Amino acid sequence: MTNRITIAQAAQFVDQTVEVPGWLYNLRKSGKIVFPILRDGTGLMQCVAMKNNLPEEVFESLKHLTQESSLIVTGKLRAESRAPGGYEMDVEAVEILQKVSEADPYPITPKEHGTEFLMDHRHLWLRSQRQHAIIRVRHEIIKATRDYFDNNGFTLVDTPIFTPAACEGTTTLFEVNYFDDEKAYLTQSGQLYNEANAMAFGKVYCFGPTFRAEKSKTRRHLTEFWMVEPEMAFADLEEIKRVAEQFVVYIVGRVLDRRREELKVLERDTSKLELVQSPFVRMSYDDAVKNLQANGSEIQWGGDFGGGDETILTRQFDRPMLVDRFPSEIKAFYMAPDPDRPEVALGVDVLAPEGYGEIIGGGQRIHDPELLLRRIEEHKLPKEAFDWYIDLRKYGTVPHGGFGMGIERAVAWICGLEHIRETIAFPRMLYRLRP
RNA sequence: UCCUGAGUAGCUCAACGGUAGAGCAUUCGGCUGUUAACCGAAGGGUUGUAGGUUCGAAUCCUACCUCAGGAGCCA
Structure with missing residues (x-):
């Protein structure tokens, strides 16, 4: 049985395979590698998924995931200075609870917004x-x-x-x-x-x-x-x-x-x-x-x-x-x-x-x-x-x-x-x- | 309640009397270490509402609505 942890606990589980439930904070992709950043309320964790190490459908579903989609990722944790938060997960499996619709994407993007808009979306x-x-x-x-x-x-x-x-x-x-x-x-x-x-x-x-x-x-x-x-x-x-x-x-x-x-x-x-x-x-x-x-x-x-x-x-x-x-x-x-x-x-x-x-x-x-x-x-x-x-x-x-x-x-x-x-x-x- | 300012694409803004535009977001394509990633393409608009001036209004005028900042009052 895989340990389910919060992002704040990552340091205690280095080199172990764990599962982390959360929401997709941001996603960067570059051809055959994607970096989903997960948010769970306790912190942010960058994950890494490579096309060659994962089944085709897992990689593709991750690649097209939308902001604030809810998911559970499973993978092995690693200390990584390049990752925000200092720890990174090599993704092994993903369970998507809900993919946010592309037709109605999450309104608060990583760019700037005015206070009226933000207050309306408090x-x-x-x-x-x-x-x-x-x-x-x-x-x-x-x-x-x-x-x-x-x-x-x-x-x-x-x-x-x-x-x-x-x-x-x-x-x-x-x-x-x-x-x-x-x-x-x-x-x-x-x-x-x-x-x-x-x-x-x-x-x-x-x-x-x-x-x-x-x-x-x-x-x-x-x-x-x-x-x-x-x-x-x-x-x-x-x-x-x-x-x-x-x-x-x-x-x-x-x-x-x-x-x-x-x-x-x-x-x-x-x-x-x-x-x-x-x-x-x-x-x-x-x-x-x-x-x-x-x-x-x-x-x-x-x-x-x-x-x-x-x-x-x-x-x-x-x-x-x-x-x-x-x-x-x-x-x-x-x-x-x-x-x-x-x-x-x-x-x-x-x-x-x-x-x-x-x-x-x-x-x-x-x-x-x-x-x-x-x-x-x-x-x-x-x-x-x-x-x-x-x-x-x-x-x-x-x-x-x-x-x-x-x-x-x-x-x-x-x-x-x-x-x-x-x-x-x-x-x-x-x-x-x-x- | 009063004074001042602002409402243009989903968001942030440009155009300031003469065919409404950019970045981000979304979709498609490219990229094996990205850091609000990047590069290329596409779709996306009754310019807050109503009236007026004008050959022509996002742009000028009037009213209203919404929001922001400030005043008064307070923690």
């Missing part, structure tokens, strides 16, 4: 090398994220996707029918529920999809994206900043450690990632505004950063920066004010370098019951909807806080991508719901 585009590299880095970031929190005393407590109302009043929500006469909304943050979980478990995190119905049309926005949100009881702003920084250092380190090959495929300048070490740059909002004004920005104290502002700031440093103490006015109702300066909130953003900008937003939450009630009123929010949230401040309230990191933004930064759309298998954007 279900097939995922077969390409570059997409594999990105999705594997994403996988590593997610695994590292879970490992980081699991190893640091956090309990995973996921929060609901269906919610009865806005978590944060400002942004738009996707509305869905919830049975007969009730409306529900897709969550845009697990944070409020996370606070309840933190009061139950101490340190928690949730990790799941979130939805924003904002009509944002930029290279940094998805309408459906994944967010990890840790929340800690008994934590102040300094502790939140410490965890955020240590977490970012950890995930970048893990990708450098385990996904070098993928970063190479993506032509990522890893020297930039090596610099992601503690301590990060720390700057108050006040200083950031002064810095921006000195560098030509129109920003006034009290305003939020524009996309250009983040670029101006982050280009000055080679590692991520933590910006804290934003004006309370521009932040959510639950943000704790600085006791020494009530006009600023104890919030923090982590801005990725190289112009990537905000990947993390978070801060300390209000734990004083009366202040929270006042803020709910000031923001004209329906108090009844927040009864349970207010309860958290009635039964043993403690200082607490946390942050959220958008996974896709982190992936885009770590992979060095131009656009967030490639960081998730099937991106959902303002004008893209299909495939």
Whole structure:
């Protein structure tokens, strides 16, 4: 019985005859010799078939095989420096599962394509090398994220996707029918529920999809994206900043450690990632505004950063920066004010370098019951909807806080991508719901 | 939602008022070490849609549709 292996295992089976199931990635031929390149999801393997060593019909069927046809090849493996991947198979037998029709060939050829075409064929585009590299880095970031929190005393407590109302009043929500006469909304943050979980478990995190119905049309926005949100009881702003920084250092380190090959495929300048070490740059909002004004920005104290502002700031440093103490006015109702300066909130953003900008937003939450009630009123929010949230401040309230990191933004930064759309298998954007 | 730009062969693009073209892909032929292989040939088009200007429109004008980039908002 012949061993069935994956291409990634080739090195362990040199000089043995094995069978490899996969898809035809490309085929080069030269008269009496053909080089089918096989793809199986774990890598690429070049095969060699010579007319003189094979039955006529086997050689002919291989010679006319079309791109992405599915097949199982059997043959002997050899180390071969000329072959991509370093190993090559001398074909002995071929079983073709399906030959892709010449009348309707695989649309994504080895030549260049535009983004519209590729996005329309996203279900097939995922077969390409570059997409594999990105999705594997994403996988590593997610695994590292879970490992980081699991190893640091956090309990995973996921929060609901269906919610009865806005978590944060400002942004738009996707509305869905919830049975007969009730409306529900897709969550845009697990944070409020996370606070309840933190009061139950101490340190928690949730990790799941979130939805924003904002009509944002930029290279940094998805309408459906994944967010990890840790929340800690008994934590102040300094502790939140410490965890955020240590977490970012950890995930970048893990990708450098385990996904070098993928970063190479993506032509990522890893020297930039090596610099992601503690301590990060720390700057108050006040200083950031002064810095921006000195560098030509129109920003006034009290305003939020524009996309250009983040670029101006982050280009000055080679590692991520933590910006804290934003004006309370521009932040959510639950943000704790600085006791020494009530006009600023104890919030923090982590801005990725190289112009990537905000990947993390978070801060300390209000734990004083009366202040929270006042803020709910000031923001004209329906108090009844927040009864349970207010309860958290009635039964043993403690200082607490946390942050959220958008996974896709982190992936885009770590992979060095131009656009967030490639960081998730099937991106959902303002004008893209299909495939 | 607003601003800017682009829609020509399956794909990537050229032709910018006078008979619509190339490379890749597909088919056929050639080649025993190719590396997005190469060489030769063939098929392939209501130029996004609708209207207008003109003797004549892919090309100029108007509207609409689609996509991309940016703004605002955010992770």
